[in-house]
Amino acid sequence: MAPTAQESALTDGVVSVRGLTKCFGTVRAVDDLSFDVTPGRVTGFLGPNGSGKTTTLRMVLGLTAPTAGTATISGQSYRDLASPLNTVGAALEATSFHPGRTGLDNLRTYAPLAGASDARCAEVLDLVGLGAAAERRAGTYSLGMRQRLGLATTLLGDPRVLLLDEPSNGLDPEGIRWLRGFLRFLAGEGRTVLVSSHMLTEVQQSVDDVVIIARGRLVHSSSMEALGALSVPRITLMSPDAPGLERLVAQMSWSATNRSADGRTIEIENVTAADAGAAAFTAGLEVHGLADRSQTLEETFLRMVEVPPGPQSATTPATLGKAS
Numbered sequence: 001m002a003p004t005a006q007e008s009a010l011t012d013g014v015v016s017v018r019g020l021t022k023c024f025g026t027v028r029a030v031d032d033l034s035f036d037v038t039p040g041r042v043t044g045f046l047g048p049n050g051s052g053k054t055t056t057l058r059m060v061l062g063l064t065a066p067t068a069g070t071a072t073i074s075g076q077s078y079r080d081l082a083s084p085l086n087t088v089g090a091a092l093e094a095t096s097f098h099p100g101r102t103g104l105d106n107l108r109t110y111a112p113l114a115g116a117s118d119a120r121c122a123e124v125l126d127l128v129g130l131g132a133a134a135e136r137r138a139g140t141y142s143l144g145m146r147q148r149l150g151l152a153t154t155l156l157g158d159p160r161v162l163l164l165d166e167p168s169n170g171l172d173p174e175g176i177r178w179l180r181g182f183l184r185f186l187a188g189e190g191r192t193v194l195v196s197s198h199m200l201t202e203v204q205q206s207v208d209d210v211v212i213i214a215r216g217r218l219v220h221s222s223s224m225e226a227l228g229a230l231s232v233p234r235i236t237l238m239s240p241d242a243p244g245l246e247r248l249v250a251q252m253s254w255s256a257t258n259r260s261a262d263g264r265t266i267e268i269e270n271v272t273a274a275d276a277g278a279a280a281f282t283a284g285l286e287v288h289g290l291a292d293r294s295q296t297l298e299e300t301f302l303r304m305v306e307v308p309p310g311p312q313s314a315t316t317p318a319t320l321g322k323a324s
């Protein structure tokens with residue numbers, strides 16, 4: 001059923017995943033996943049290798065049938081979209097280009113599918129910074145240039161939504177910097193930009209929001225800012241007075257997570273360096289060292305996605321028994 005005008009206004013450009021599940025035999029690759037991706041923002045879709053990112057994107061694009069659940073783009077499933085290539089641009093794996101044809105000619109072969117004119121082909125090549133190389137054979141392009149050509153292909157139909165699977169793969173630092181700016185530019189135009197990656201560090205400067213999955217399940221979804229706020233403050237405090245140090249920890253009800261064998265160095269969680277310094281000063285404790293060891297964003301991410309101890313691996317999750 002076609003959505004009403006009011007429903008369309010609410011869902012326009014939103015990628016919405018609800019209870020999405022995919023089983024490959026006994027492997028539950030995607031497990032009851034629900035999240036929304038909003039327009040005007042760059043969203044990082046993060047998880048370790050094999051966590052189900054590509055399978056999820058394939059289900060959003062109607063390339064893989066879900067075992068259960070739904071995935072919609074602007075309120076409609078991919079197959080119900082009136083003109084899919086003008087709604088969603090997707091780069092799932094390195095697009096294969098004809099090496100003997102120029103960059104421009106390669107785009108021209110995809111253009112009719114997206115209803116794109118010759119002028120649009122030249123325009124998107126300019127957009128991705130390949131204007132000067134338009135007449136060069138794609139076989140002579142560097143990996144970074146081929147990635148840009150792939151991006152140009154996804155933009156041919158001027159889609160509102162972009163789904164990019166590991167777009168920074170193979171890019172050098174300059175290419176990654178360029179991509180970061182380009183994704184921001186696209187989101188700034190009001191597009192929905194979803195970028196998958198298995199490393200938070202690779203995208204943390206490019207994304208506004210994060211959707212983090214592990215073993216096919218959602219483990220976290222928030223703004224990048226809120227993810228940063230989850231980082232646990234942690235310090236190490238050193239004193240030659242081991243009993244005094246221990247007394248202070250007990251008196252302040254601090255949670256000590258590690259102690260050196262001689263008891264003169266203690267690692268404490270959920271305390272800032274400023275608070276620890278002030279407490280030691282008030283207690284008259286002689287301090288020989290105070291270091292901030294707060295969890296980095298990457299540590300927060302790794303903690304979220306780490307495989308729990310036990311026999312199961314990332315590809316054989318504990319939920320195997322539920323697979324059908």
Ligand SMILES: Nc1ncnc2c1ncn2[C@@H]1O[C@H](COP(=O)(O)OP(=O)(O)OP(=O)(O)O)[C@@H](O)[C@H]1O
Pocket residue numbers: 024027028029047048049050051052053054055056198314315
């Ligand atoms: N067609 C398939 N048949 C069987 N198993 C599959 C199939 N496609 C994916 N899988 C399995 O589903 C799980 C999720 O794979 P998927 O490729 O979606 O993960 P990913 O997060 O994209 O990983 P990567 O970062 O390595 O690309 C893996 O265990 C994978 O082996």
